Amino acid sequence: MIIEKRIVLKNSGIINPESIDDYINTGGYKALSKALSGTPLQVVEEVMSSGLRGRGGAGFPTGTKKKAAASRSAGTTGYVVCNADEGEPGTFKDREIMENDPHLLIEGMIIAAYAIGADKAYIYIRGEYYKSIGRLQNAIKQGYERGYLGNNILGSGYSLDLEIRPGAGSYLCGEELTLLESLEGKRGYPRIKPPFPAEKGLWGKPTLVNNVETLANLPGIIEYGSSWYRSSGTEQTPGTKIFSICGDVRKPGCYEVEAGVTLNDLINDLAGGTHDGLPWKTVLLGGAAGTFVPYSFADISMCYERLREKGATLGSGAVIVAGNERKLISLMQSILRFFRHESCGKCVPCRAGTAILHEKSMELTGKGYDERLTILEDMVNHARQMAKSSLCPLGQSPVLPLESLNRHFREIMAAEQ
Amino acid sequence: MEQQETIAGFSPDKSNILALLHALQDNHPRNYLTEEALRAAARHLKVNLSWIYGVAGYYSMFSLEPRGRFIIRVCNSPVCNMMGSADIIDILKRILGIEAGETTPDGLFTIEEAECLGICDVAPAMMVNRTVYGNLTCEKTAAILDEIRTGQNRKK
Numbered sequence: 062m063i064i065e066k067r068i069v070l071k072n073s074g075i076i077n078p079e080s081i082d083d084y085i086n087t088g089g090y091k092a093l094s095k096a097l098s099g100t101p102l103q104v105v106e107e108v109m110s111s112g113l114r115g116r117g118g119a120g121f122p123t124g125t126k127k128k129a130a131a132s133r134s135a136g137t138t139g140y141v142v143c144n145a146d147e148g149e150p151g152t153f154k155d156r157e158i159m160e161n162d163p164h165l166l167i168e169g170m171i172i173a174a175y176a177i178g179a180d181k182a183y184i185y186i187r188g189e190y191y192k193s194i195g196r197l198q199n200a201i202k203q204g205y206e207r208g209y210l211g212n213n214i215l216g217s218g219y220s221l222d223l224e225i226r227p228g229a230g231s232y233l234c235g236e237e238l239t240l241l242e243s244l245e246g247k248r249g250y251p252r253i254k255p256p257f258p259a260e261k262g263l264w265g266k267p268t269l270v271n272n273v274e275t276l277a278n279l280p281g282i283i284e285y286g287s288s289w290y291r292s293s294g295t296e297q298t299p300g301t302k303i304f305s306i307c308g309d310v311r312k313p314g315c316y317e318v319e320a321g322v323t324l325n326d327l328i329n330d331l332a333g334g335t336h337d338g339l340p341w342k343t344v345l346l347g348g349a350a351g352t353f354v355p356y357s358f359a360d361i362s363m364c365y366e367r368l369r370e371k372g373a374t375l376g377s378g379a380v381i382v383a384g385n386e387r388k389l390i391s392l393m394q395s396i397l398r399f400f401r402h403e404s405c406g407k408c409v410p411c412r413a414g415t416a417i418l419h420e421k422s423m424e425l426t427g428k429g430y431d432e433r434l435t436i437l438e439d440m441v442n443h444a445r446q447m448a449k450s451s452l453c454p455l456g457q458s459p460v461l462p463l464e465s466l467n468r469h470f471r472e473i474m475a476a477e478q
Numbered sequence: 479m480e481q482q483e484t485i486a487g488f489s490p491d492k493s494n495i496l497a498l499l500h501a502l503q504d505n506h507p508r509n510y511l512t513e514e515a516l517r518a519a520a521r522h523l524k525v526n527l528s529w530i531y532g533v534a535g536y537y538s539m540f541s542l543e544p545r546g547r548f549i550i551r552v553c554n555s556p557v558c559n560m561m562g563s564a565d566i567i568d569i570l571k572r573i574l575g576i577e578a579g580e581t582t583p584d585g586l587f588t589i590e591e592a593e594c595l596g597i598c599d600v601a602p603a604m605m606v607n608r609t610v611y612g613n614l615t616c617e618k619t620a621a622i623l624d625e626i627r628t629g630q631n632r633k634k
Contacts, residue, residue, distance in 0.1 A: 148594055152598075188500060188539050189592075192610075226497060227497055227500060229499070229538070229539040229540055246495035246525075248532055307598040307599055308557060313601075395554075395555070399555055
């Protein structure tokens with residue numbers, strides 16, 4: 062029986078998220094004082110040695126990102142941008158943090174901004190997250206009043222301004238370069254990469270873009286040190302990860318555990334198992350842009366390295382459980398309809414490809430066994446071409462769920478009633 | 479709030495464009511961006527009107543057409559879909575007598591199919607303006623509509 066290990070969610074449901082005093086009384090803003098008493102370089106090095114990896118989906122080492130942004134922003138303006146545009150289907154962990162412990166994110170952002178020498182920071186948050194926006198606005202106001210934001214923070218001589226910018230309903234803006242375009246007041250079209258944000262980000266300046274959960278890990282790392290952080294999790298995925306578990310489970314919700322627990326322990330011990338008590342049919346890991354796994358993956362260790370070895374992804378931490386009775390063709394159609402809707406239309410292969418894939422998936426319904434196998438194969442090939450010829454992760458995504466479905470479930474899908 | 483007053487609350491910084499458009503839209507009883515509002519926003523941010531139109535037309539939360547007082551955003555993403563959102567959309571359409579994307583003749587409700595709203599732990603789910611409703615069933619959905627209607631009648 063596994064239990065949660067809460068670092069990021071330690072205050073969630075315990076303190077009053079509207080009260081800065083509650084946050085301070087549980088040790089809040091101590092890490093910030095500690096960071097400010099040292100040099101920015103010390104912060105970067107502590108994060109580097111913690112081995113923290115970006116929690117938005119890509120799993121990129123956070124320290125490396127910080128170091129790149131810090132070295133570029135020396136002597137010039139730089140920005141920190143929090144990616145709070147949580148839109149991956151099945152993902153709701155950042156909302157949990159922002160609604161229940163907004164000061165934790167703000168403290169993490171100030172630490173990150175100090176590390177790279179930025180004097181301005183933004184939280185780009187999805188427009189539908191009204192409650193999170195309200196909680197953050199209140200927390201930022203309190204932060205200014207208490208001297209954690211604004212000029213000469215805690216008498217350190219370091220100053221930072223922090224503002225919120227709402228999105229307006231575009232999945233694509235969750236991709237970091239598209240997010241920056243949107244933040245600059247434009248349509249959410251992707252940019253060509255490189256240059257990466259650390260070189261040329263917001264308004265052409267060096268910019269550090271980090272996910273909410275990533276930033277919320279920083280106060281703990283700074284306060285207790287990187288070796289404490291490394292004492293949880295695995296060698297290549299240190300620390301904890303919040304999994305948002307949903308679908309056919311008795312207790313859907315966010316669960317923070319040490320990286321490396323098994324998939325079935327997550328589903329059974331924390332999320333209460335499936336409704337019917339039977340083994341699940343498949344789990345979609347990482348959201349729509351993720352991978353399907355069969356029940357033979359039940360004992361896989363949930364960390365970046367093990368999943369990658371097996372051709373699966375951890376992604377944002379979405380764990381979408383489909384029970385024994387679920388129809389995979391219908392699930393696939395729903396995912397492909399999503400991509401079709403969210404394609405921005407800038408790259409032709411993605412604009413046309415997402416529509417073709419969705420239409421082909423709809424054709425599967427009326428076809429027999431052999432025809433379905435042919436169509437599936439054809440769809441995977443289409444998705445591979447799209448992945449090669451599209452600019453941003455959206456066009457590169459459909460191949461992940463499609464390949465994994467084709468690899469593990471092609472016969473089941475071909476025979477599905 | 480008067481339009482000019484709303485606009486004055488935002489610094490003339492291009493990064494405020496989405497926040498400003500949200501505020502202008504929320505300010506209108508029919509939940510949409512009028513041409514006049516777009517022109518005023520363009521003047522304030524010192525961008526061309528075509529720029530503002532381009533942005534307003536791109537993001538799905540904005541509307542250039544009048545909508546209902548209550549925007550029903552019903553999630554139809556993979557998780558909600560799996561948990562039965564099709565039934566919820568059907569019952570909404572049946573009760574209100576409109577299709578997704580349309581507004582009831584009394585100007586009260588608009589149905590919109592939304593992509594993942596990030597409330598998958600209570601799928602199937604929907605939002606009505608700023609309020610989240612989860613673990614929906616057909617009965618519960620009908621009751622929510624009734625409740626909103628009753629609230630509106632009481633106001634009259």
